Amino acid sequence: MAHRFDDLTAERMRAGGSWKWSTPGDSHGRGLIGAFVAEMDYPVAPAVSDAVRWSADASAFGYLPDDWAADMASACSAFWGDRFSWAPDPAWVRPVPDVLTAFTATVRHFTRPGSAILLPTPAYMPFLTVPGMIDRPLVQVPMPLRGGRFELDLDAIDRGFADGAGLLVLTNPHNPTGRVFDADELAALAEVVDRHGARVFSDEIHAPLTFGTARHRPYATTSDAAAAHTVTATSASKAWNLPGLKCGQVILSNAADAEHWTATGYLAEHGTATPGVLASTAAYRDGRDWLDEVLAYLEGNRALLAAAGLPGIEVTVPDGTYLAWLDARGLGLDEPPSAFFTREAGVVMTDGAACGEAGRGGMRLNLAMSRPVLAESLARIGEALSRAPAPR
Numbered sequence: 049m050a051h052r053f054d055d056l057t058a059e060r061m062r063a064g065g066s067w068k069w070s071t072p073g074d075s076h077g078r079g080l081i082g083a084f085v086a087e088m089d090y091p092v093a094p095a096v097s098d099a100v101r102w103s104a105d106a107s108a109f110g111y112l113p114d115d116w117a118a119d120m121a122s123a124c125s126a127f128w129g130d131r132f133s134w135a136p137d138p139a140w141v142r143p144v145p146d147v148l149t150a151f152t153a154t155v156r157h158f159t160r161p162g163s164a165i166l167l168p169t170p171a172y173m174p175f176l177t178v179p180g181m182i183d184r185p186l187v188q189v190p191m192p193l194r195g196g197r198f199e200l201d202l203d204a205i206d207r208g209f210a211d212g213a214g215l216l217v218l219t220n221p222h223n224p225t226g227r228v229f230d231a232d233e234l235a236a237l238a239e240v241v242d243r244h245g246a247r248v249f250s251d252e253i254h255a256p257l258t259f260g261t262a263r264h265r266p267y268a269t270t271s272d273a274a275a276a277h278t279v280t281a282t283s284a285s286k287a288w289n290l291p292g293l294k295c296g297q298v299i300l301s302n303a304a305d306a307e308h309w310t311a312t313g314y315l316a317e318h319g320t321a322t323p324g325v326l327a328s329t330a331a332y333r334d335g336r337d338w339l340d341e342v343l344a345y346l347e348g349n350r351a352l353l354a355a356a357g358l359p360g361i362e363v364t365v366p367d368g369t370y371l372a373w374l375d376a377r378g379l380g381l382d383e384p385p386s387a388f389f390t391r392e393a394g395v396v397m398t399d400g401a402a403c404g405e406a407g408r409g410g411m412r413l414n415l416a417m418s419r420p421v422l423a424e425s426l427a428r429i430g431e432a433l434s435r436a437p438a439p440r
Contacts, residue, residue, distance in 0.1 A: 053345055056089050056418040068414075075394025081417075081425050084386075084398045086223065086371060088289040088416035090345075093338035096288060099330035103323040112322045117143045120325045123332035124282075124297050131256060134266045140300040142313060143320040146291075147253050148174055150281035150298045152182055153316035154249045155215060157308065158279060163214030168200055169404030170373070170412075172223045172251070176404055187213055190406035191225070196364065198225045198373075200233055202240055209244035216241060218267055221254040224403050224412040225373045226366020228262040234270045242273040250280045253296070254369040256287040256339060259347055262367035268301035275301040286369075287339055288331040295324030346370050349415045349422050356426045359433055370416035373400075377409035379436050386411050392432035395425045 058081055061069045068085035103109070121141035129135025144150045155165065164185040167175050171188075179186040187208050191198040205216060218237070221228045241248055250267040258264050268278040283296035298313070300306040331339075353372055354365045362375040374397070376385035386399035389411070400410030415422060 051345060051419070053090055053418050054420055056421065058421050058424070061089055061417075061421075071390075071396045073390075075391060075428075078394050078428075080390070080394045080396050081421060081428070082396055083414045083417065083425060084396050084412070086286065086369075086414060087291050088342070088370065089418060089421075090289060090342060090416065092289050093331060093335035095330040095334035095338070096290065096327045099326045100293075100323055103326050108322055108326065110322060112143065112320055112325055116322065116325050116329070117320075120295075120329040120332070121297070123329045124299075127332040127336075128255075128266070128299075132264055132266055132269075134269045136299050136301065137306075140306045142298045142300070142309060142317060143325060144281070144296045144298050144316050145294040145319040145321065145324075146285070146296045147251055147281045147283060148178060149316050149319065150279070150296060151175070151217070151249055151251070152178060153298075153313060154247075154279045154281075155179070155182060155184060157312040158247055158305070159214040164208070164212060166205055166208045166213045166216040167404070168205075168217070168219075170198075170224050170400060170407030170410065171217070171404050172219055173398070173402045175217050175219075176402075187211075188404050188406065190404075197367075198222065198227050198364070200229070200237060202236055205237070206240050206244075209240065209246050213246065215247045215249055217249050217251065219251040220267060221252075221258060221262075221264060221366075221368025223251075223254060223369055224371050224398065224400075224407070225364055226369050226371055228258050228264060228368040231265055231270070234265060234267055234274070238267075238270045238274040238277075241277055242271075246277065248274070248278045250278050252280055252282045254286050255282055257343065257346070257370060258368040259343070259350060260367065264368065268299070276304075279305065284328040284331040284335075287342075288328075288335050290324065290327055290331065293324030293327050294319070294321040295328045296320075297328075345419075346415060349417075349419055352419060352422055353413075353415060353426065356430070358426070358429055360436070361429075361433075366415075370414060372413045372415055374411045374413055375409065376411060379433075380438075381436065385409065388436070389429060389432055392435050393425075393428040395428055
């Protein structure tokens with residue numbers, strides 16, 4: 049049976065004007081398909097539309113009042129309690145414009161000046177560039193691929209902390225590989241971090257987006273030690289497709305951090321958009337049926353990818369997020385694979401090298417498009433493989 053999202057054609061998306069669909073050019077006379085930016089093509093939940101419309105009708109574009117921030121915190125806490133069995137104290141849920149703002153504030157206010165940051169790679173691209181912008185050394189920790197899934201290299205993380213690093217960036221569910229880390233991995237990580245008296249910035253922006261038997265576990269709930277050394281960041285932006293509304297949440301998990309954030313977090317909170325807070329509150333409180341519909345649709349897209357059969361490409365179907373990892377090193381290309389597939393297939397993906405050295409030769413493919421467009425994307429990639437030069 050056709051789904052309403054199936055009507056979201058490439059032509060319609062290009063006309064919409066989003067960055068994801070605005071890459072100029074074509075491929076063999078065909079328009080390009082945007083599959084790189086981590087946002088969905090799907091229309092937002094009715095509750096979100098109503099909230100944004102109300103904010104416009106009410107001219108609610110001023111600075112964020114405390115009561116609306118508190119209402120969002122309560123809605124976020126309730127959603128997390130229902131979905132992940134952790135309802136943090138709403139007073140410890142604080143508004144920020146986005147996860148990167150939360151990250152920079154965490155580095156500046158919760159780590160030793162000048163201490164290095166450990167980053168498992170492949171990684172979300174800005175985590176590789178932002179540390180240098182705030183004068184912090186970055187240590188990439190490649191994630192080994194075992195049995196078709198990326199894992200944390202705990203020994204390398206241990207060495208990094210022993211060498212003086214003060215913070216680990218944990219992204220779970222993981223962008224760009226789609227991995228959802230299990231309880232044993234998180235517990236083992238918490239032991240390593242605690243042993244060194246270090247900190248974790250836990251990016252859980254994709255938390256509601258998990259599939260099959262995979263279940264998101266908030267890292268801060270792993271143990272009392274984890275709660276004591278973690279700053280968690282999340283947002284409704286990925287699960288409900290709201291990135292342009294500039295609203296995220298910092299979740300503190302111990303009294304000392306909450307007190308410190310109260311003293312230092314003003315600038316991080318200040319840029320949060322009032323319409324984004326209203327939309328996020330509506331998403332957490334009244335957008336759950338829409339989210340479940342999207343998850344079911346994405347399950348079908350995951351199945352389509354799993355059945356695609358792309359010779360020479362090792363496909364990692366995501367356990368969480370809507371981002372798949374395509375390892376194209378087996379093709380032996382003399383150029384970045386994303387450049388090849390943009391030119392020969394007209395499918396614009398994120399090049400793995402932008403995700404760190406461990407990502408070189410790979411690509412990040414966004415699955416959150418209509419199923420007919422995804423089918424066309426995979427068909428185009430398959431056709432382009434027939435034009436790929438033979439590996440040397």
